[in-house]
Amino acid sequence: MEMITRFAPSPTGFLHIGGARTALFNWLLARHYGGKFLLRIEDTDRERSTPEAVDAIFSGLKWLGIDWDEEPVFQSSRLDRHVELAKKLVAERKAYHCYCSAEELSSMRQEAKSRGKSPRYDRRWRDRDPADAPAGIQPVIRLKVPLEGTTILQDVVQGTVDVANDQLDDMILVRSDGTPTFMLSVVADDHDMGVTHVIRGDDHLTNTFRHIQIYNAFNWNVPQYGHIPLIHGADGAKLSKRHGALGIEAYRDMGYLPEAVCNCLLRLGWSHGDDEIIPQDQAIQWFTTDNLGKSASQLDFAKLLNLNGYYMREADDQRLLEELLPLVGNVSDEIRQRLLRGMNGLKQRSKTLLELRDLSYIYINPPPDSKLDLDSRVVWGIIIQVLEFEENWSEENLEKELRTAAAENGFTFARVAQVLRSVLSDRKITPSVFDMLVSFGKNESLQRMRAAFR
């Protein structure tokens, strides 16, 4: 049987790091087994769902290199189907109408709580005669959950977990306004979409028992679940939009490469021995549910940065140039060429695209002159002029040009070297230029330059 996985976010905000990881795992699983990865937008909470959030999810996934099969399903388009299914359960006496008001329910919960019990619905309408229905009240539809026994979940991550049925509520399937709830919709959609495997955050673990009850009521096959631990913030609490959870696009804006973010996410809760650097194609080969961890983790920015540095160094120069150009605005063709030539040196010193941008500054603009005296600024200007105007920067003529320019302006080459050194040791943005300079000279012209530097 073909494996079908899915990612089913609700579009109430950006795609955050936890969601991205969930998507990644489901995607990897499907790709590993040659199955399908589907996307479903759970937009039934019309209050909070926005089209912007839908776009953010699509673009976030695309950026990460996660593609999906078939058209995304919008849950809101399937409401009729869900309600119809609920009505069928009512007809089969597996579900029933409940006429409790919101106030009634909350006082019920209050009371249960004060007696140290779970705040739950007391099932007062479960077996009541529908003829008792009060007039003018729109009922909800509730599922009849078995009063006894246990519900057992075979989770691919958590192992066997069971819960006593009396812990489960007779949950609401259809609201009094006639719309289906999340509980019903997920189950119905997963079933209709043919989903065979669901990897999701373990905040859904307890919901799963309810989902299983719904599957049972319909006599449907329950998919394989894998509940992965949540990613925690630095304070150890669940990552939420309230504290520091960033949208995936924030990582892009900080200059991270998608492959680095993916690699980092992958290693959060999944491992393959001692392997750390795992490009996407390798991940597809290796990823199975077997190596998923059971304990919560935190995202380590230092590690992300390190990983990003690695992928920066590995990245193709031309590609980096294309990533860089939007960050530096309009530059001439000449500068573009110059950047490309310098890219190899530049990228080795950049852990993010933002750092690459900062390092590139000197290729695009004259250097700032804050730390130099007037004389030195002039010399530095000469150096920059040479860099600006010398087309090929070949090893022979670089030094020659520097000498000539220095002489023309009444400076010795030693003075040029001195300024060069002082600027370089002083300025974070300059080492790449220095590297560029010395990289030309593997021969005697470098030797002479060296001598001048000492």
Add this chain to the structure above:
RNA sequence: GUCCCCAUCGUCUAGAGGCCCAGGACGUCGCCCUUUCACGGCGACAACGCGAGUUCGAAUCUCGCUGGGGACGCCA
């Protein structure tokens, strides 16, 4: 409060009874390479939450405790 889950270096993790007085990676700190920065190389520091069992032997199994997290909505 009730139910559920989790627990190895600061962080991410390896480890499925002897291979572990616990390995890798990031970070930190040294040293080396280098005319600078970075890269790279070498090394150091650093963890099995606690307590009982089971066993010849436990990071690995069991129980308890503690700690952390999650769920208990006509939200998803």
